[in-house]
Amino acid sequence: MSSMTQKRKTPQHLQNVKVVVRIRPLSKQEEDQNVKSVITTHTHRELVLKEKKYSFDRVFKSTATQIELYLHVIAPLIQDVIEGYNCTVFAYGQTGTGKTYTMTGDKCNLVGNWREDIHAGVIPRAAFHIFHELDKLSNVDVNVKVSYIELYNEEIRDLLSDNENILQMYSDNKGAVTIHGLTEISVHNGEGICKYLQRGIFKRQIAPTLMNHQSSRSHTVFTISINTRETTICGDDILKAGKINLVDLAGSENIAKSGCKEIRAVELANINKSLLTLGRVIHALADKSNKHVPYRDSKLTRILQDSLGGHTKTAIIATVSPALNSHEETSSTLEYASRARDIKNTPTVNEKMTKNEVIEGLVKEIDKLQKDLDAARSGTGFYVNKENYEKMIDAIVAVTGEHITPDELMDRKAERIKSLEDRLYSRMREFDETVEQCKKHKEELENAMAMIKDKDNILEQEKFLSKWFEDQTSEKLEEAQKLLSATKTLHSEKEILLAKLEHQFNINVSNQKLTHTAVSNAVSMLDEFGSQESKRIKLSEKKVKEQVEKNVLELQRNFHDTSNSIKKLREDCETRIREYKNGFSIKKTISVKSKYYLDTMREKTRVVEDVLSQYAQQLDLVKSEVPKMEESYRQNSIKYFDEALTLIKLSDDITSRINSEQTRRHHENLDHTEKTLTERIKENESLIALLQKRINEDSITLKRIQVDRDSVANAEERTRECLLERANNLEKLSKEALEGLQSCYQLPKLIAIQNAKIQELQAVIQEFENKLNEISSVLNKKHEEITEYTIETFNTSISNTCKSIEEAMDEKIKNLLNSVDMVVGKTDTVDSFTKFICHMKEVLVQQILDKNVKAKHVGDTPVRQSTSYPLRIKEVAPREALIEKFKQSTEQKMEESDIDY
């Protein structure tokens, strides 16, 4: 950095200083103390500090990495530096917020590629990046140099020099700053740069403070200058000279918080002074109206002069802490940073020069200097060489017209100089006084000019505002006219509508009264109806309950009747069965009687046999007795026959009597049962199926009885036939006996025949007896079976029927009571209530509609028509906004005029 002067080209476009903010993460100590974070980031460009929003070119969250920041802020500048631009990146912020971390990183070297090392800060990464980019250039000679200075207590120290000399800085008439005696070292690779960076850091002023145990107490500027030489096809060399200043400022902090004492406090005052000046410079640059920028008030701002509002491409990294206790400092940093965004630079690429021009200039300069040096060494005069001396005599002759020696001339000149010096001194004093006065006047003038400028600005502003207000007034007048005419129309329409509304309101009031009366009538009617209805309901409820109770009693009585009938039926059945049993015993008696008669017959036959045997023995005796015997035999036979016939008749009679009685009774019972069942069916449909079943069972029983009766009748028929056969046989026998008697004379033969026939008859009788016994036992068995079955079936059927009837009766009674309750509670009331409501409706409609006051015609309703009037009154912009607008337009004009220039 021996010379910061460069020839420049025509200024290029204005470019704002790029400002980014980096938020450092909460330190471990802060986390342990549960320090609250007060910064929130919403986008990549905005952050909010305690509800105040700030916008920047980029906001790096606490999680942002070194490479992210580098790629966004520094990487784009590297190519510019190679192209010949001057670039500056400086880190600004409260102490301990990560300025050094950002610029240098945790260590000064790099591991691997410039993109790969995650810890490297801006400087080592840029060192490697630059060489990476330069390596890509072909046919270009490159010279890279580094310098590293420290600004400590307003003194410039060379961090790459072996001595501790304090360097001086000079500004040329163009304002370019040169640091005399600065060490600039050529480097050939990234490692070379890092080596010198490390050396410089070692020498840097660092001290522990309460806020950072390794706080940088000085501002440092690490500069990498790149000079390239490229040979064109014509053989000319194009030289480019760019440089990048990487500035790590000392931390802004307040004395109380830093815990600094004595020396450190002086140090801090200096740090704060230079930072304060930097703030003022930024403020002045951001404020376009302010023409004076106090660069010269501190060495820091003098060094950074070209970077702030000059021809350099500048980026500021504002580092902040998110901690609640640093809120004030963070806010101040953000305010500065946001103001710095308004600074505009005109980056200019350093002039490209051909080698020949440079060399020519340099050769002349070297030649002149060489000659002066030689003269000084030889000690012959004014340290001017002879040739130069002769040139001077020629010039004296040309000016004075006399040929005098330089010495004479010198004497003369010395006198003259002396007098002139005297005059000069007096003039100088005057001049100094005048200068002082001028300075004063100038200051006054400047102040007055500034005031005039301010007034002019204000005047311009007021002109702008009054012009704007004039425009607005005429616009508003027009709007007001429109509104007035629209209001008139609306007013007249409103009058008509109000009259209509008033009329409608009166109608509504009287209708409301009528409605009220009608409703109160309806209410009283409803009350009356309600009391009547409740009485009527209670009455009908009572009636229905009585009726139900009566019905229930009747039903119960019916049930008792039914159960009595069933009982009777059962008794009848039992009687019938008993009678049937009795009938059967009569039949049995008949059978016994038949048997008896048969036995008697057998006895008689035996008697006949005896008689016949006696007859044989007393044949002769008997002959006289024949007629008697014949007669007696005939009489006996007839008697037996008659008796048998009587018996048969009796049996028939009994059977038919039993049958007819049985049938009659059965029919009677059936009729009765049927009748009862039919009644029950009518009363209760649910019992039909059951009763039908019982009827079916009864008819089956009846059929069985019928079948039994038929079988008994058949048996009796067969018995009668047998008896008849036997009677016929007896008749035949008696006839034959008669014939035998007639042929008594042939007695022996006849007796034998008679004996055989008697035996035959005996066998038949025996057979008949057996059959009769057999039939009798079958009949007995059958009869008992039928009787038992019938009684059992009948009993079961009757008890089942009774039970079902009882259950059904209970169910029916319950249902009946339920339905009665329901009916008593609803139907009647609902019907009458519906009727009453209809009536009420009619009455109400009648009362309200007929009596309602009808609306009269009160003027025509205004026709809907489009009234044109301004729908929205444009808001008048507040004075501040207008002033802002004015400022913007003025700035724009200024910028345009700058560009034209």
Ligand SMILES: Nc1ncnc2c1ncn2[C@@H]1O[C@H](COP(=O)(O)OP(=O)(O)OP(=O)(O)O)[C@@H](O)[C@H]1O
């Ligand atoms: N973005 C970050 N990520 C991780 N650690 C960080 C970050 N920023 C700062 N630090 C850490 O915070 C501490 C203070 O940082 P640093 O010394 O860089 O602050 P400074 O602003 O340079 O302070 P001073 O102005 O006092 O020199 C260091 O230990 C550093 O490693």
